[in-house]
Amino acid sequence: MTVAVTSFGGHAEQNVVIAKAAELSQLLSGSGLKFDEENWYFAGYDDPFRLTNRHNEIWIKLIDYPNGESA
Numbered sequence: 001m002t003v004a005v006t007s008f009g010g011h012a013e014q015n016v017v018i019a020k021a022a023e024l025s026q027l028l029s030g031s032g033l034k035f036d037e038e039n040w041y042f043a044g045y046d047d048p049f050r051l052t053n054r055h056n057e058i059w060i061k062l063i064d065y066p067n068g069e070s071a
Helices: 014-029
Strands: 003-008 041-044 056-061
Touching: 003 014, 014 056
Parallel strands: none
Antiparallel strands: 003 056, 041 056
């Protein structure tokens, strides 16, 4: 699976995650790339006790993107 990714810090509250997914979707809409417009993925890498320097990502699957090339 090849995905477009955006990362962000802080605690991943639902409204923030949804807003970041919308931002990435909007960027992809203007890029000419084909992507899954109905689904996105959230990845959170830190345990809940980590208060600073948190890392989160939103992934959106690219469709028909050639393997081995980066977006």
